[in-house]
Amino acid sequence: MASKFSATPEELSKIDHNPPKKGWMDTPVEFKEHTFCWGAKGKNLAALELPNARDWSPADEDWKLPENWQKIFLDGMKERLGKYRSFRLFMDICVRCGACADKCHFFIGGGDPKNMPVLRAELLRSIYRRYFTVSGRMFGRAARARDLTIDVLKELWYYYYQCTECRRCSVFCPYGIDQAEITIIGRELFNLLGLNIEWIAGPVANCYRVGNHVGLEPHTITSSVEFFCDDIEDVTGIRINPTFNRKGAEILFVAPSGDLFADPGTYTAMGYLMLFHELGLDYTWSTYASEGGNFGFFTSNEMGKRLNAKIYAEAKRLGVKWILGGECGHMWRVLHQYMDTWNGPADFMEVPVSPITGTRFENAKSTKMVHIAEFTADLIKHGKLKLDPSRNNHLNVTWHDSCNPSRAMGLLDEPRYVLKSVCNNFYEMPENTIREKTFCCGSGTGLNASENIELRMRGGFPRANAVKHVRDAHGVNMMSCICAIDRATLKALMEYWVPDVEISGLHELVGNALIMKGEKERTLDLRLVPLPGKAAKE
Amino acid sequence: MARPTNTNAFSDSAVVPGNGNNCGQSACHAPEAQKEGAAAGTALGRILRDKKKAILTKWLDAIMVSFPSGNSTHFRIKGDQFTNPTGSTISSGLEAIFEGLLSSPFKAKNEELLDGIVRIMAVQDLAPSQSLSFVFSLKRIIREELGAEQADRQLSQQLTDLESAIDGLTLSAFDIFMKCRERIYEIKANEARRANFRLLQMADRIDSVNGRRTAPKGNKLTIKEER
Numbered sequence: 001m002a003s004k005f006s007a008t009p010e011e012l013s014k015i016d017h018n019p020p021k022k023g024w025m026d027t028p029v030e031f032k033e034h035t036f037c038w039g040a041k042g043k044n045l046a047a048l049e050l051p052n053a054r055d056w057s058p059a060d061e062d063w064k065l066p067e068n069w070q071k072i073f074l075d076g077m078k079e080r081l082g083k084y085r086s087f088r089l090f091m092d093i094c095v096r097c098g099a100c101a102d103k104c105h106f107f108i109g110g111g112d113p114k115n116m117p118v119l120r121a122e123l124l125r126s127i128y129r130r131y132f133t134v135s136g137r138m139f140g141r142a143a144r145a146r147d148l149t150i151d152v153l154k155e156l157w158y159y160y161y162q163c164t165e166c167r168r169c170s171v172f173c174p175y176g177i178d179q180a181e182i183t184i185i186g187r188e189l190f191n192l193l194g195l196n197i198e199w200i201a202g203p204v205a206n207c208y209r210v211g212n213h214v215g216l217e218p219h220t221i222t223s224s225v226e227f228f229c230d231d232i233e234d235v236t237g238i239r240i241n242p243t244f245n246r247k248g249a250e251i252l253f254v255a256p257s258g259d260l261f262a263d264p265g266t267y268t269a270m271g272y273l274m275l276f277h278e279l280g281l282d283y284t285w286s287t288y289a290s291e292g293g294n295f296g297f298f299t300s301n302e303m304g305k306r307l308n309a310k311i312y313a314e315a316k317r318l319g320v321k322w323i324l325g326g327e328c329g330h331m332w333r334v335l336h337q338y339m340d341t342w343n344g345p346a347d348f349m350e351v352p353v354s355p356i357t358g359t360r361f362e363n364a365k366s367t368k369m370v371h372i373a374e375f376t377a378d379l380i381k382h383g384k385l386k387l388d389p390s391r392n393n394h395l396n397v398t399w400h401d402s403c404n405p406s407r408a409m410g411l412l413d414e415p416r417y418v419l420k421s422v423c424n425n426f427y428e429m430p431e432n433t434i435r436e437k438t439f440c441c442g443s444g445t446g447l448n449a450s451e452n453i454e455l456r457m458r459g460g461f462p463r464a465n466a467v468k469h470v471r472d473a474h475g476v477n478m479m480s481c482i483c484a485i486d487r488a489t490l491k492a493l494m495e496y497w498v499p500d501v502e503i504s505g506l507h508e509l510v511g512n513a514l515i516m517k518g519e520k521e522r523t524l525d526l527r528l529v530p531l532p533g534k535a536a537k538e
Numbered sequence: 539m540a541r542p543t544n545t546n547a548f549s550d551s552a553v554v555p556g557n558g559n560n561c562g563q564s565a566c567h568a569p570e571a572q573k574e575g576a577a578a579g580t581a582l583g584r585i586l587r588d589k590k591k592a593i594l595t596k597w598l599d600a601i602m603v604s605f606p607s608g609n610s611t612h613f614r615i616k617g618d619q620f621t622n623p624t625g626s627t628i629s630s631g632l633e634a635i636f637e638g639l640l641s642s643p644f645k646a647k648n649e650e651l652l653d654g655i656v657r658i659m660a661v662q663d664l665a666p667s668q669s670l671s672f673v674f675s676l677k678r679i680i681r682e683e684l685g686a687e688q689a690d691r692q693l694s695q696q697l698t699d700l701e702s703a704i705d706g707l708t709l710s711a712f713d714i715f716m717k718c719r720e721r722i723y724e725i726k727a728n729e730a731r732r733a734n735f736r737l738l739q740m741a742d743r744i745d746s747v748n749g750r751r752t753a754p755k756g757n758k759l760t761i762k763e764e765r
Contacts, residue, residue, distance in 0.1 A: 027608075032663045033663060035663060102612060102615075102617070102622065108612070108621075108623065108624060109623075109624060110609065111608075111609035111610055111611070111613055111624065112606070112608075112609050113609070113611065113612075220737075224736065227736070261733070261736060261737075262735070262736060263735065263736065266736055430620050432621065450726050450729060450730070453722055453725065457722070458661050465619070465620065465627070466620055469619070469620075488732070491728075491732070492725045492728070495728065496661075496721055496722065496725060497657065
């Protein structure tokens with residue numbers, strides 16, 4: 001472990017501008033404080049029936065691995081090379097052109113060459129070549145192959161938990177190699193050896209036990225929502241009484257549990273509640289399908305499938321026609337690209353049709369699940385909402401394209417359309433930092449822990465730097481987004497890099513602007529902060 | 539508008555005496571010389587401006603060597619503010635700070651530029667000595683570049699004043715570094731607080747913020763235990 005106070009001025013003055021004499025294969029990994037996450041607790045691995053359940057620490061010399069760990073790892077790799085053509089392809093076809101090299105936020109922010117996507121993949125490719133190609137078996141190093149030693153395993157682990165699977169690099173790869181998929185497989189292999197991180201394993205165990213990452217039990221979920229309703233009543237004078245687990249509702253609403261749990265996500269949940277009430281939507285919350293997010297997806301394909309199963313199961317149990325989903329990032333990658341094949345076909349439901357506008361969501365014909373940004377954009381397009389964007393006039397807003405909704409499902413214009421309808425002051429960040437090229441928050445895929453805070457700050461710097469630019473140029477003081485992890489982690493990121501910029505969800509701003517039937521004059525926003533120029537008349 | 543002036547052996551330009559308000563919110567103890575554009579308009583300033591390119595190249599090298607081997611390669615590559623924000627912030631910041639030392643007045647803008655660099659260095663998992671050594675190294679680099687010229691008596695005095703200004707810069711850098719590190723721990727505490735705030739609030743265990751009430755309406759809540 002590197003000491004924080006080791007260097008002397010004399011040592012620092014010895015400047016060597018030559019490249020390192022050793023190649024990357026011979027440069028052993030150094031586990032740096034504030035960069036890696038704690039190892040998973042044995043009780044959580046055991047609860048999930050994951051192998052090699054025991055308490056362990058990545059900082060320890062001994063990782064308490066099974067004796068035949070190499071065989072387990074290589075057998076796992078062989079199985080996945082056979083099962084996933086994409087994995088074999090990505091192991092074979094990279095020509096190391098370097099197009100991806102400077103696109104990773106961790107590399108841009110910290111400079112560690114092993115965080116270049118090409119080299120991060122090469123860490124695993126070298127194993128692939130050594131054990132699964134003829135040239136690698138015969139020529140070893142000359143064929144860029146290397147043995148799977150314990151040091152190599154640790155190096156792989158260290159860097160595969162420094163990838164947020166944001167897929168920015170894949171946008172620039174001429175072959176379309178998806179580093180996220182390589183990281184996903186890498187993490188699956190670690191899980192065969194009991195090498196998950198606690199920040200993933202804990203939420204997954206919670207989710208498996210009670211249905212959501214945060215571990216909210218049914219009575220806590222209902223009281224959270226009721227608490228939001230109290231606040232909404234304070235703001236609007238209107239009492240909302242949402243239903244839970246109601247059979248026969250037309251729509252099941254599934255949100256990330258983070259929105260029920262921590263600010264500023266909670267204000268977004270208030271926005272959902274206000275919108276649905278105003279529409280008179282026939283919908284229900286569920287205390288069972290109480291999590292759209294899926295940290296199982298960061299563990300293994302099977303774990304992702306297992307945690308996702310509750311959404312269709314609950315839809316079937318309640319007999320809803322279709323599902324509406326809240327603002328979450330990786331939740332939507334899972335719902336959009338995996339849920340249908342994992343746990344479908346959802347043939348017991350109908351193609352989603354908005355009961356307000358009659359719009360048929362053909363894009364959700366198969367999954368039967370609609371993103372709330374699409375739903376709200378459709379409402380606004382058809383003039384179904386009365387909005388007063390001036391209530392957000394004190395906010396100069398920019399938009400952060402969360403990685404998964406933007407790159408995994410192309411949800412780029414709908415949220416912008418909504419945002420521009422509910423705010424008068426909207427400013428885009430620079431072109432190469434938004435839309436498909438958006439920068440990650442630096443804390444996704446379960447890396448939003450506390451112990452790796454410096455990694456998070458480094459990885460989030462490219463995003464924060466673009467925010468700083470619009471703050472300086474346009475006085476931006478609010479960044480809005482549609483991802484629960486973003487709402488939690490961008491808050492921390494802004495506190496470090498651009499302290500005067502706040503974070504909100506899209507539907508918090510919708511809730512502010514929404515003119516509700518029978519509401520009192522608004523003097524507070526959803527944070528219960530007085531609206532400028534609209535002070536309460538005592 | 540005319541400003542009160544005083545004379546300084548080091549600077550031939552007008553300065554604001556002792557206003558001490560150019561360090562942002564930090565309590566700045568930097569020597570006064572720092573605040574004026576330390577080599578503004580002097581013979582030393584003119585010489586250093588001629589050698590600016592060489593000095594900045596060496597200064598950039600000095601900061602890059604603070605990073606672990608190989609990590610700085612990307613930061614040296616010319617990129618724009620958004621494709622290479624770390625490298626761009628550092629190299630443009632160093633140049634602007636150097637310009638600030640040569641110009642007058644040496645104002646709060648330099649605090650901001652220094653803040654941009656130090657804020658990056660404070661989260662690179664480096665020792666404080668590694669993070670901030672680049673400021674000290676400017677003195678050595680300038681003397682190296684001056685070579686025999688520094689023996690000139692007039693330059694020697696001016697050089698002493700400039701080095702005093704760089705010392706002031708160093709102190710400011712320490713202020714900023716400490717604030718950054720404190721901020722990191724505040725952020726960790728804030729995250730933990732946010733994670734528990736709503737539940738504690740629901741359980742009526744904490745007072746409100748932002749004018750929130752201290753007790754929930756009605757008797758709907760069923761949990762009273764701290765979770």
